[in-house]
Amino acid sequence: MIIKTYNVLVLDKNNSVMSIMAEALFNTMGDGVYKAYSAGAQPLGVVNRYALEQINNVNYPISNLRSKNLHEFSHHDAPKINFLITLGDGSINQHLPTWLDDALKAHWEIDDPTLHKGSFEGKKEVFKAAFLSIQNKIDRFTQLPLAHLNQIKLDIEMDKWQ
Numbered sequence: 001m002i003i004k005t006y007n008v009l010v011l012d013k014n015n016s017v018m019s020i021m022a023e024a025l026f027n028t029m030g031d032g033v034y035k036a037y038s039a040g041a042q043p044l045g046v047v048n049r050y051a052l053e054q055i056n057n058v059n060y061p062i063s064n065l066r067s068k069n070l071h072e073f074s075h076h077d078a079p080k081i082n083f084l085i086t087l088g089d090g091s092i093n094q095h096l097p098t099w100l101d102d103a104l105k106a107h108w109e110i111d112d113p114t115l116h117k118g119s120f121e122g123k124k125e126v127f128k129a130a131f132l133s134i135q136n137k138i139d140r141f142t143q144l145p146l147a148h149l150n151q152i153k154l155d156i157e158m159d160k161w162q
Contacts, residue, residue: 051127
């Protein structure tokens with residue numbers, strides 16, 4: 001049996017925390033149905049150490065992860081994106097390039113853990129909470145009926161998650 005692989009691009013502003021965690025989780029949890037990538041509109045160029053710590057807990061090879069610009073996926077030889085998932089406060093959705101118009105889109109509102117200004121232990125807890133939130137959403141996403149999914153059906157499912 002041939003299983004179709006769906007390419008998922010997870011996008012946030014800096015591509016250093018949430019989208020990186022989502023990339024690793026999709027590739028870990030997707031059972032080969034999903035191939036995930038991540039990018040940022042204004043990538044920082046480094047992956048946050050607290051994010052790497054969370055990713056390491058699911059045994060995903062962190063050497064594969066890097067902070068990258070969204071434009072890396074605009075080239076003719078880039079993978080065709082089937083799903084675009086944006087993370088954060090939603091402001092990133094105002095600046096999506098037209099070459100992503102064919103992708104089914106979802107937005108997941110998740111608080112940016114880098115904004116936490118507490119102690120070392122407090123930061124670790126906030127990153128863990130963000131990681132678990134993304135993990136929960138991906139778990140639900142991987143259960144969607146892909147064969148007949150379109151933007152309207154995806155929007156309805158995403159509304160149920162609010």
